[in-house]
Amino acid sequence: MSGMTNAARTIRIGIIGSGGIARAHVAAYKTIEHAEIVAVADVFPGKAQEFIEANGLTGAQAFENHRALLELDLDGVSVCTPNVAHFQPTVDALRAGKQVLLEKPMSVTLEEAVEMVHVSRQTGNMLSIGFQPRYDPNMDIIRNIVQSGQLGNVYYVETGGGRRRGMPRGTFVRKELAGAGAMADIGCYSLDMALNALGYPKPLSVSAYTSNFFGTNPQHHPESDRFDVEDFGVALVRLEGGIALNFKISWAMHMDTLGATMFLGSEGGLKITPAGKGPWSGVWDGKVGSITLFHDVLGHQTESPIPIREHNVNLFHEKVKDFVSAIREGRSAPIPGEQIVYNQAIIDGVLRSSELKREVEISLPNL
Numbered sequence: 001m002s003g004m005t006n007a008a009r010t011i012r013i014g015i016i017g018s019g020g021i022a023r024a025h026v027a028a029y030k031t032i033e034h035a036e037i038v039a040v041a042d043v044f045p046g047k048a049q050e051f052i053e054a055n056g057l058t059g060a061q062a063f064e065n066h067r068a069l070l071e072l073d074l075d076g077v078s079v080c081t082p083n084v085a086h087f088q089p090t091v092d093a094l095r096a097g098k099q100v101l102l103e104k105p106m107s108v109t110l111e112e113a114v115e116m117v118h119v120s121r122q123t124g125n126m127l128s129i130g131f132q133p134r135y136d137p138n139m140d141i142i143r144n145i146v147q148s149g150q151l152g153n154v155y156y157v158e159t160g161g162g163r164r165r166g167m168p169r170g171t172f173v174r175k176e177l178a179g180a181g182a183m184a185d186i187g188c189y190s191l192d193m194a195l196n197a198l199g200y201p202k203p204l205s206v207s208a209y210t211s212n213f214f215g216t217n218p219q220h221h222p223e224s225d226r227f228d229v230e231d232f233g234v235a236l237v238r239l240e241g242g243i244a245l246n247f248k249i250s251w252a253m254h255m256d257t258l259g260a261t262m263f264l265g266s267e268g269g270l271k272i273t274p275a276g277k278g279p280w281s282g283v284w285d286g287k288v289g290s291i292t293l294f295h296d297v298l299g300h301q302t303e304s305p306i307p308i309r310e311h312n313v314n315l316f317h318e319k320v321k322d323f324v325s326a327i328r329e330g331r332s333a334p335i336p337g338e339q340i341v342y343n344q345a346i347i348d349g350v351l352r353s354s355e356l357k358r359e360v361e362i363s364l365p366n367l
C-alpha cells in the first residue's frame with residue numbers, strides 16, 4: 001500500500017447471490033475505476049462460476065457458501081440474495097469486517113432488521129440499503145420542500161402506487177423465499193420516498209388489508225399454484241408527530257392508478273407522480289414525473305408546478321458508486337440501516353395486521 005494514495009486504492013468487492021439483480025451490481029461496479037469484483041457466492045451449485053464467466057469477471061473466485069467468500073480480504077460485499085436470505089449473509093459479512101450494500105427490502109421481519117443494525121453498530125461496519133430512487137435529484141427537491149416548513153404541519157401522507165399488470169415470478173411470489181409480496185417488493189420504495197421526505201418519523205401502529213386475487217388466478221399468473229404472497233395491500237399507519245400515512249400498493253388490478261403520492265399540510269399540499277408508462281410503471285422504483293405545490297396565494301387557491309430536474313442519471317449505478325465512495329472515504333452508510341429499520345417495521349406491521357385482521361402496534365427497541 002505504501003506510496004499509493006487512498007483515492008487510487010483498489011476496492012475489493014464480493015457478490016453474494018448471483019441472480020438477476022447481481023448482474024446490475026456487476027454492471028455498476030465495472031464503471032468504477034479502482035473497484036474490482038474478486039469473488040461471487042451462490043448456494044446453487046455451479047451458478048457462481050457460470051455467473052463469473054457470463055459477466056467476464058476474469059480472476060474472480062466462485063463459492064457455494066458465502067462464509068467461504070467472507071474469509072477473503074474484501075472491502076465490501078453486495079448482498080443480492082432473495083429477501084429471506086438477506087439476514088445471515090449480511091450479519092456474517094459485517095462480523096467478518098466487510099462493509100455491506102444490501103438489496104431492498106431490508107429483511108423479512110423487524111427482528112432481523114433490528115439485529116442487522118445492532119451488528120453494524122457493534123462492528124462499526126456500514127450497512128447501506130439499496131434504494132436507488134434516492135439518487136434521483138428530484139427526490140431531494142421533494143424532501144427539501146417537505147422539510148422547509150412550506151407545508152405547515154404535515155398531518156396526512158398518501159404513498160404507494162399501482163401496476164395494472166406487473167407481477168414478478170419465481171422467488172418473488174413464494175412466501176418462503178420472499179417473505180412478503182407487493183407491499184415489501186415495491187412498497188418499500190414508496191415508503192422510502194415518503195418517510196425520507198418526512199425525515200423518517202417512527203411508525204407507531206398499522207392497520208392493513210392484503211389480498212392476492214390475481215396471483216392465485218391461473219388466468220393471470222403462470223405460477224398461481226405456488227403464489228402465496230399479497231399482490232395488493234393497503235395500510236393506515238400512524239406515525240410519530242401526529243401524521244397519518246395511507247400506504248397502498250398493487251402488482252395487478254383492474255384500475256389505471258392508485259393515485260399520486262401526496263403530503264397534506266396546514267399551509268400547503270404537495271402532489272407527486274412517478275415517471276414512466278406501461279403496465280409495470282406507476283410505482284416508486286423509478287424516476288419522479290411531476291411535483292405540484294397546492295397553496296393559497298392572497299386567498300387564491302393556487303397550484304404551482306415545481307420544475308422537474310431532467311437528468312440521465314443511472315440511479316442504480318449511482319447507488320453502487322456511492323457505496324464504493326463511502327468505503328473509500330470512510331463515510332457512514334449512504335442509506336443507513338438505522339433509518340430503513342422503520343420502513344421494515346411498517347412492512348412487518350402490515351404482515352401481522354393483515355393476518356390478525358386488526359390494528360397492531362409497532363414496538364421498536366432503542367437503536
Ligand SMILES: NC(=O)c1ccc[n+]([C@@H]2O[C@H](COP(=O)([O-])OP(=O)(O)OC[C@H]3O[C@@H](n4cnc5c(N)ncnc54)[C@H](O)[C@@H]3O)[C@@H](O)[C@H]2O)c1
Pocket residue numbers: 016017018019020021022041042043044047066080081082083085089103104105130132170171185285
Ligand atoms: N434494487 C432493485 O432495483 C432490485 C430489483 C430486483 C430485485 N431486487 C432485490 O434483489 C434481491 C434478489 O433478487 P433477484 O431478482 O436477483 O433474485 P434471484 O432469485 O434472481 O437471485 C437470487 C440468487 O441468490 C441465490 N441465493 C439464495 N440464497 C443464498 C445464500 N444464502 N447465499 C448465496 N446465494 C444465495 C439464489 O441461488 C439466486 O441465484 C431481492 O431481495 C430483490 O428484492 C432489487
